[in-house]
Amino acid sequence: xxxxxxxxxxxxxPSSESAPLPLDRGLLIQMHELMVKARxxxxxxxxxxxxxxxxxxxxxxxxxxxxxxxxxxxxxxxxLDYDYLHAHYRQSATILALGEEPLGxxxxxxxxxxxxxxxxxxxxxxxxxxxxxxxxxxxxIEVQYVMAPGTALAQKRHGGDGITIVTGGxxxxxxxxxxxxxxxxxxxxxxxxxxxxxxxxxxxxxxPACTQQGCKQISDRGKAFNIRSKTIDGNNxxxxxxxxxxxxxxxxxxxxxxLLEALVSRLxxxxxxxxxxxxxxxxxxxxxxxxxxxANGVLGRAQMEAVRAKWNQEMAEAAxxxxxxxxxxxxxxWNFIYAEKK
Amino acid sequence: xxSMAQAxxxxxxxxxxxxxxxxxxxxxxGPPLGGVFTTTQGLKxxxxxxxxxxxIVGMAIGLALAGQRPVxxxxxxDYIFNTVDxxxxxxxTYWSSNGGWNLPMVLKTPVGSGIRGSMYHSHSFESxxxxxxxxxxxxxxxxxxxxxxxxxxxxxxxxVMFLEPKALLRIRGDELxxxxxxxxxxxxxxxxxxxxxxxxxxxxxxxxxxxxVPIGSAKRVLSGTRITVVSYGRTLPLxxxxxxxxxxxxxxxxVIDLRTLWPYDWEQIKASIEKTGxxxxxxxxxxxxxxxxxxxxxxxDELFYRLIAPPRLLAGxxxxxxxxxxxxxxxxxxxLGEITxxxxxxxxxxx
Numbered sequence: 001x002x003x004x005x006x007x008x009x010x011x012x013x014p015s016s017e018s019a020p021l022p023l024d025r026g027l028l029i030q031m032h033e034l035m036v037k038a039r040x041x042x043x044x045x046x047x048x049x050x051x052x053x054x055x056x057x058x059x060x061x062x063x064x065x066x067x068x069x070x071x072x073x074x075x076x077x078x079x080l081d082y083d084y085l086h087a088h089y090r091q092s093a094t095i096l097a098l099g100e101e102p103l104g105x106x107x108x109x110x111x112x113x114x115x116x117x118x119x120x121x122x123x124x125x126x127x128x129x130x131x132x133x134x135x136x137x138x139x140x141i142e143v144q145y146v147m148a149p150g151t152a153l154a155q156k157r158h159g160g161d162g163i164t165i166v167t168g169g170x171x172x173x174x175x176x177x178x179x180x181x182x183x184x185x186x187x188x189x190x191x192x193x194x195x196x197x198x199x200x201x202x203x204x205x206x207x208p209a210c211t212q213q214g215c216k217q218i219s220d221r222g223k224a225f226n227i228r229s230k231t232i233d234g235n236n237x238x239x240x241x242x243x244x245x246x247x248x249x250x251x252x253x254x255x256x257x258x259l260l261e262a263l264v265s266r267l268x269x270x271x272x273x274x275x276x277x278x279x280x281x282x283x284x285x286x287x288x289x290x291x292x293x294x295a296n297g298v299l300g301r302a303q304m305e306a307v308r309a310k311w312n313q314e315m316a317e318a319a320x321x322x323x324x325x326x327x328x329x330x331x332x333x334w335n336f337i338y339a340e341k342k
Numbered sequence: 343x344x345s346m347a348q349a350x351x352x353x354x355x356x357x358x359x360x361x362x363x364x365x366x367x368x369x370x371x372g373p374p375l376g377g378v379f380t381t382t383q384g385l386k387x388x389x390x391x392x393x394x395x396x397x398i399v400g401m402a403i404g405l406a407l408a409g410q411r412p413v414x415x416x417x418x419x420d421y422i423f424n425t426v427d428x429x430x431x432x433x434x435t436y437w438s439s440n441g442g443w444n445l446p447m448v449l450k451t452p453v454g455s456g457i458r459g460s461m462y463h464s465h466s467f468e469s470x471x472x473x474x475x476x477x478x479x480x481x482x483x484x485x486x487x488x489x490x491x492x493x494x495x496x497x498x499x500x501x502v503m504f505l506e507p508k509a510l511l512r513i514r515g516d517e518l519x520x521x522x523x524x525x526x527x528x529x530x531x532x533x534x535x536x537x538x539x540x541x542x543x544x545x546x547x548x549x550x551x552x553x554x555v556p557i558g559s560a561k562r563v564l565s566g567t568r569i570t571v572v573s574y575g576r577t578l579p580l581x582x583x584x585x586x587x588x589x590x591x592x593x594x595x596x597v598i599d600l601r602t603l604w605p606y607d608w609e610q611i612k613a614s615i616e617k618t619g620x621x622x623x624x625x626x627x628x629x630x631x632x633x634x635x636x637x638x639x640x641x642x643d644e645l646f647y648r649l650i651a652p653p654r655l656l657a658g659x660x661x662x663x664x665x666x667x668x669x670x671x672x673x674x675x676x677x678l679g680e681i682t683x684x685x686x687x688x689x690x691x692x693x
Binding site for chain 1: 364365392396402403405406407408409410412431434436437439440441442443444475478497500
C-alpha cells in the first residue's frame with residue numbers, strides 16, 4: 001500500500017466517531033507508521049542475527065510508543081541550538097522518528113564497512129549521528145547519564161532553547177552515574193536544561209527490578225534534588241507524546257532538569273544472548289495502539305496491516321542490500337584513533 | 343623563576359585567553375582555593391564541582407562533545423581509578439564512531455610520591471594510563487616543559503592526560519616562562535592568591551607569550567656515551583643528579599626526559615641506545631606490568647643485537663601501597679642512592 005491510500009482512507013471519518021481526537025489525526029497516523037516501521041526494523045535485525053548475518057542483536061522492540069514521540073519532538077540539528085541525544089541501545093524508534101533511513105541500522109547489524117555509525121565496529125542500535133547531535137551510543141548502561149550534563153551545561157551557557165536528552169533503562173539507575181546525573185543537573189543556581197529519561201521495562205537482563213531496587217518509583221529519586229519528576233505510561237504513544245511535550249517545554253523554557261520515567265515493555269528479551277524471542281506476557285504497545293486507532297476510526301485494520309506489510313517488505317529489501325556489502329578491511333583498525341586538526 | 347604549579351596556572355591562563363579553553367574544573371579547582379596545589383588560582387573559567395570523579399570526567403566528555411574545550415582535574419590520581427571505564431570511553435569515542443566525534447579535552451591530575459602522602463596521595467597512574475588507547479599522555483619534569491606541554495594539550499583535538507609529578511609542583515625552574523618576570527617575589531605578588539580573604543583578589547597576569555613543547559618529543563637532558571637513562575616525572579631530576587655525580591667519576595651517562603608517554607619519542611630513545619648499548623628505564627610506578635617494561639620489550643625486540651648489557655628497569659616496589667613513615671615511602675619508590683647505584687652497576691656491566 002502506498003502513503004496516499006493510507007491518508008485517503010484515514011481521513012474518512014466513521015459515523016461512530018464524535019469525540020475530538022487527542023492529537024492531530026495526521027500525527028496519530030504518522031506515529032503509528034513510525035512505530036510499525038521501527039518494529040519491522042527490529043524484527044528484521046533479529047532475523048539477520050538468526051540467519052547469521054550479524055553477531056549480536058540488542059534493541060528496543062516494545063519501547064516504540066515512547067521512543068517515536070521522543071524523536072518527533074526533538075529539535076533536530078547540529079550544535080548547541082539543537083537538542084543533544086545521549087541515548088541507550090534501545091532507541092531505534094527515536095532515530096527513525098528523527099528521519100533516519102533504516103538502512104544504516106541494518107548495515108551496523110551486518111557490521112558492514114558502510115555502517116554509518118561505527119564502520120562495522122559496534123553492535124546494532126549503537127547510533128552516532130553528528131549532524132543531529134546524536135552522540136555515540138555505548139554499551140555500558142550508565143555512562144550516558146554522567147556525560148549528558150556536559151552538553152547541557154554548554155547549552156545553558158549558550159542560551160536558546162536547545163536541550164539535552166539522556167535515556168537509559170531502569171537497571172542502569174542503580175549505577176552511581178544516575179545519581180551523578182541528578183546531582184550535576186540540579187546544582188544550586190546551576191540547574192541544567194536536561195530531560196532525564198528512564199525507560200523502565202522492569203528488567204535487568206534476567207533480574208526483575210522489584211528484587212533489586214526498593215524505591216516505589218524511580219522518578220521519586222528526582223524529588224530529593226528538587227527536580228520535577230513524573231512516571232508515565234510509556235506504552236501509550238498519545239500519553240507519551242503529551243507528557244514529553246510538557247516536560248520538554250518545561251526544560252526548554254525554564255532551563256531546568258526534568259526526570260521522566262516511562263513504563264515500557266521489553267518484547268524480545270534483553271538481547272540475542274537471551275534468545276530474542278517474542279514474549280507473550282507483556283503489553284505490546286503497537287497492538288494496543290492499533291486497537292485504539294481502529295476503535296476511534298483513525299485507521300482500519302486493513303490499512304494497518306498494509307503499513308506493516310509495506311515496512312516488512314522494505315526492511316527485507318534493505319537487509320538484502322546490507323548483506324551484500326563488504327566487511328571493513330583489517331587495515332581499518334588503525335583508522336580514527338586520533339583526530340587531526342581541522 | 344616560576345614553580346611548576348605557577349607554570350601550569352600561567353599556561354591555563356594563556357589557554358583560556360588565547361586557545362579557546364572554556365572550562366577548568368574539578369574539586370576545589372575554582373575560588374577560593376584554586377586547586378590543592380594552586381595550579382588553578384585566579385583563572386576566569388575555573389569552577390568547583392561536586393565531589394564526584396565520575397561526574398568530572400563525564401562532564402569533560404560532555405563538554406567536549408558539545409564543542410567546548412574543557413580542562414578537568416582529578417585532585418589526586420589515587421582517586422581516578424573509579425573513572426577508568428570513562429577514560430576508556432573517552433579514548434574510544436573517535437574510533438567507535440568511525441571518526442564521527444572527537445574529544446578535545448585535557449584531564450590533569452597530580453601523580454606520584456614525594457609529599458609523604460601515604461596510601462591515597464602517592465600513587466602513580468602512568469602504567470594504567472598508557473594502557474588506554476586513544477589518549478595522549480604527557481608528564482613534565484620542569485616548569486617550562488609544563489607550560490609548553492599544557493599549551494600543546496590545550497590545542498589538541500584528542501583527549502590528553504596531563505600528569506603532574508606532585509613532588510615537583512612547588513620546585514622552581516631555571517628557565518624563564520616567556521613573558522614572565524624572573525624574580526620569584528615579583529611573580530608571586532602578581533599571580534599568587536593572598537592568604538585569608540580572597541574575595542576581592544584578582545591576579546595581575548604577566549603578558550605571556552606562547553611556547554609549546556610538541557606532544558611526542560623527548561628531551562636529552564644530559565649527553566653521554568656509556569649508558570642511556572630514560573625517565574620522566576619525579577625521578578627525572580634524580581637521574582640527572584646521579585648522572586652528573588657519576589660523570590665526575592668518569593661514568594658518562596646520557597639522560598632522556600621522555601615528557602610524553604604516549605605517543606612516545608622512540609626515535610630519540612633508539613638513537614641513544616644505539617650509541618650506548620646500555621639502557622636503564624627509571625620510574626616510580628609499581629614494577630609489574632610497568633610502562634618501562636613495555637619500553638624494555640621494544641628495546642629487546644628492535645635493538646637486541648645493539649645491546650652490550652641487559653636493558654633494566656628501576657621502578658616502584660610491587661606492594662599494595664606507599665606507607666606514610668619515611669622509611670616506608672623511601673623503601674617503596676626509587677631514591678637518589680638507588681638510582682646512582684643502578685646507573686653505576688649497569689654502566690660497568692660487561693658481556
